[in-house]
Amino acid sequence: MCGIVGYIGDKNAVPVLMDGLKKLEYRGYDSAGVAVYAEGKVEIRKYKGRLSVLEEHLDKEKLSGNLAIGHTRWATHGEPSDANSHPHTNEKGDIAVVHNGIIENYLKIKDFLISKGYVFKSEVDTEVLAHFIDYYYEGDLAEAVRKVIKKIKGSYAFAVITNREPDKIVCVRKENPLIVGIGEGENYIASDIPAILKHTRKTYLMGENELAVITKCDIRFYSENGEPVKKEVFNVDWDVSAAEKGGYRHFMLKEIHEQPKAIKDTMTGRIAKDSDAIRLDDIKLTAEDLARFGKIFIVACGTAYHAGLAGKYLIEHLAKIPVEVDVASEFRYRNPLVDEKTLVIIISQSGETLDTFAALKEAKGKGARILSVVNVVGSSIARESHDVLYTWAGPEIAVASTKAYTTQIIALYEIALHMADLKGTLSKEAIKAIKDEMLNLPAKIEKALGNKEEIQKFASKNSGEKDVFFIGRGLDYAVALEGSLKLKEISYIHSDAYAAGELKHGPIALIEEGTVVIALMAQHELYEKMLSNVKEVKARGAYVFAIAKEGNREVETIADQTLYIPEVSDMLSPTVTVIPLQLLAYYMAVEKGCDVDMPRNLAKSVTVE
Secondary structure, three states: OOEEEEEEOOOOHHHHHHHHHHHHHHHOOOEEEEEEEEOOEEEEEEEEOOHHHHHHHHHHHOOOOOEEEEEEEOOOOOOOOOOOOOOEEOOOOOEEEEEEEEEOOHHHHHHHHHHOOOOOOOOOOHHHHHHHHHHHOOOOHHHHHHHHHOOOOEEEEEEEEEOOOOOOEEEEEEEOOOEEEEOOOOEEEEOOHHHOOOOOOEEEEOOOOEEEEEOOOOEEEEOOOOOEEOOOOEEOOOOHHHHOOOOOOOHHHHHHHOHHHHHHHHHOOOOOOOOOOOOOOOOOOOHHHHHHOOEEEEEEOHHHHHHHHHHHHHHHHHHOOOEEEEEHHHHHHHOOOOOOOEEEEEEEOOOOOHHHHHHHHHHHHOOOEEEEEEOOOOOHHHHHOOEEEEOOOOOOOOOOOOHHHHHHHHHHHHHHHHHHHHHOOOOHHHHHHHHHHHHOHHHHHHHHHOOOHHHHHHHHHHOOOOEEEEEEOOHHHHHHHHHHHHHHHHHOOEEEEEEHHHHHHOHHHHOOOOOEEEEEEOOHHHHHHHHHHHHHHHHOOOEEEEEEEOOOHHHHHOOOEEEEEOOOOHHHOHHHHHHHHHHHHHHHHHHHOOOOOOOOOOOOOOOOO
């Protein structure tokens, strides 16, 4: 989590940093700060709270300088406070550091530094970096940083400036994203592309364990051993407006409505009406590979994990290969039975999710083939994978993921169909029929987006509820889990999702008069059984909001409120069924006055364990 921005050049760095930090506030918003080289010294301004607090102070002071680094924080060590905010400095205040990630052995280093007379002012691990760099500093900032990274453990990206060498920024990347923007007579650093896209489209993507020394006219990269590294320029080809709200009240609502296009983009070049082939970019999975794989693991966190649950069903149903789905944070700690006969599918929106990245390395170290499904080109997970299938969702700014989820499921459809084609478990005719229906999904999602009145009606009536339950069967259960997560993420309403057949094994004890139940009924084969489950909760006094396919009118006689989605095959239904659930969470949060795009205690890119 957290966001870093830096600038060196001839302009006043402060407006550049503030503009960039606004683009990164989705990464953290507990506090924000800047370190600016001004009139011969490093000036620190940092405050608890949203970025606007920092901005107000800077507007009053008119602070100006040509070299600066800034940070927006999501707390990992120490509560949100001015003292714990970044940047952090050494005791003299002439070395400043901004940092994302965690220094795992910071307490040991802190004890060592205290024994050497260093005094600490905060509770955070980052302050260790500032003092440790000071300890090693002998006139060469890059060399001091190089010595520090040989001693620290953890995952991190950090940037350092000092008034002793006011012509450079030194930065390091390990398991946390950091990019360098290329200008003319000026250069930039950032945690993510939107922060600097206003100024340049030419970037370098820092590699794992790389150190960069950046001046206004030069950028040099080094390996962890100090050897020079040559890098290719990465040109950003998406527009600045992609990171703006585009007239919508919130980024989340904008991104919900971007799903038809995102899904179409994720299929473009891979699935086409005029071709029998399924092209998975440069992925070179063969029939021989699939014959060798005894099992597939899908590993992910949060929303991506829910996409993986749908992926399990799809791959097993279409390609007839056993699939196990794991929460990434648990995967490597249970010593999974993974070897060279295993395919591991890693799913991550950002491509930087630390738990997922660690699971990838665990599986890769045991010889597994890694196929990643990510949204960010050049991200850590993408670079460490054998094969990558990108979800062309575009930038997703709202913390609660929407279009990333649906494009991940589309990517998993593509993978499952490709496997089925290679193995011959589906006929060409069956594959074509599925492909043709997939190409119609954007139109069906567009139709589902147009039906908001029932959802807003429900939200208006039920936003005061303390508990909401979701039920479903088969793929509807996988979608129910995602719907429940969305509701609790942004509206702070407690919610749980249950496989409807499990109600009678315990959860039905929670149902009482007025309990709100969202019933997903989009699986034709399980529709009758879901009718029975709805009757069960209604008999205990539940208020039922049912979501069913057009034409299934019987549910109206049982449910209190019913919303219909366009007709779609059972297997492809998740991408359509989830739409009303996303809107439901959104409107419930709006009714409650919640901060939809930046829900409390959460951040977009989870780069800590």
